[in-house]
Amino acid sequence: MTDNRDDTRPDPGIFFTNKMIFAMPEFSIGIDENGQTKIGHVAIHTAINMVPHWLDISLRHLLNTEQSHDGLMQSKNEKNNTNISRYLEDEFRNGMQTIMSSAIAIDAYYSAIKGHVEISNDIIKKWRENGTARYKQIAHVIAIGFNAENFLVKNIRRALKDIFRYRDLAVHPEFSSAPPALHVELNKVSDWRYAAFRFASAKIINW
Known part of the structure; x- marks a missing residue:
């Protein structure tokens, strides 16, 4: 019987892509009594900036949402x-994923910069005690980190509020009845989710 255990061993070294980040948190080098170089323990870490990946995912879903919307409008003209039912569901699913991916990209960006922004312990304590909304925390960190002017911070906060409101609707859906809503472009009243996650909403949030 052939032992193929060696076939399962990974190739030597670490395979890097152009979007990976390299770090060496532990490294030591010295010279012994014979003048020979001695390398101690070496720890290698890698990381990936998730922001561009989630933005790419969001854009791909937005393009799919647009295609579904085009099919929906053609089906509307053809009556x-x-x-209409098929493309309405496709537009809804793709639009929802577009918005979700955008929100995750923002969260990833927030995670990347918050360690470089000094936030007082008093503010963090207030956030915890008051259950401060995520979008407000992100807007505050951006304001401090980039010394943004008040009018810009207000616009950022307003945009983040909309994005995370839609995200919460997708992540925490209630399986219960609710009043229907108008899908503006289709000009038909149906479930409110079809109106909320349509192409028009996804495009505004993504861009």
Whole structure:
């Protein structure tokens, strides 16, 4: 019987892509009594900046949302209810994933910069005690980190509020009845989710 255990061993070294980050948190080098160089323990870490990946995912879903919307509008003109139903669901699913990916990209960006921004312990304590919304925390960190002017901070906070409101609707959906809503471009009243996560909403949030 052939022992193929060696076939399962990884290739030597670490495979790097152009978007990976390299770090060496532990490294020591010295010279012994014979003048020979001695290298101590070496720890190698890698990291990936998740922001561009989630933005790419969001953009791909936005393009899919646009295609679904185009199909929806064509089906509307053709008065084909079967295809309207199909493309309406496709637009909703892709639009929801577009918005979700955008929110995750923002969270990833916040995670990357917050360690470089000095936030007082009093503010952090107030956030915890008051259950401060995520979008407010992110806007505050951006304001401090980039010394942003008040009008810009207000616009950022407003945009973040909308994005995270839509994200919460997707992540924490209530399986219960609710009043229907108008899908503006389709000009039909249906479940409110079809209106909330349509292409128009996804495009505004993504861009």
